[in-house]
Amino acid sequence: MVSPIYFFIRSGCNWCTKMQPSIKQINTTLSDEQKIQIHNIDEEKSKVIYNSIINRYKLERIVPMLYNSNIGTNLLGYKDKTTIERFLKANPLKEQKPLAPIPTFNIQQSNKKDFEIWKKDVILWYEKNKNDLPTNIISKEKMIDMVYTQFMAYRTKPKTIEDRLSALEEKVDKLLKK
Secondary structure (H helix, E strand, O other), rough: OOOEEEEEEOOOOOOOOHHHHHHHHHOOOOOOOOOOOOOOOOOOOHHHHHHHHHHHHHOOOOOOEEEEEOOOEEEEEEOOOOHHHHHHHHOOOOOOOOOOOOOOOOOOOOHHHHHHHHOOOOHHHHHHHHHOOOOOOOHHHHHHHHHHHHHHHHHHHHHHHHHHHHHHHHHHHHHHOO
């Protein structure tokens, strides 16, 4: 008997590679009829199956992808082991809502007050989205520090060619005096 659960991956896909150990670990707890079939869509046979599912359900072409052929459900993109297990048991999954865009800051046309307003907006954005943020997002402190560094560098850079030449001459003088 062939398993009704398919796991589609692609060679070179980091998310697929990251998700595979969870699939293999779950497979050790399942009977042969229940084991998740792993299909690499770089292989022609697997690609045909993948394309038929994508076309039938009008899905985005995303890997990794889990598909349950018994009930026609799918799980697109990287998911952790707990989410995979919930999917396999046909339990409702937590709905992932898209995040609102992080506030932007125009370094070239803003002043110190604008920066402080942006900083408060960013802190609120991080707080509002803390439970839905991906694991690889940088911390709010690092984000604020990076933008502040760029903002101050822009504000203090020489504006005219004469100012830039003077700054270079000063640096050269300092180097020569050492």
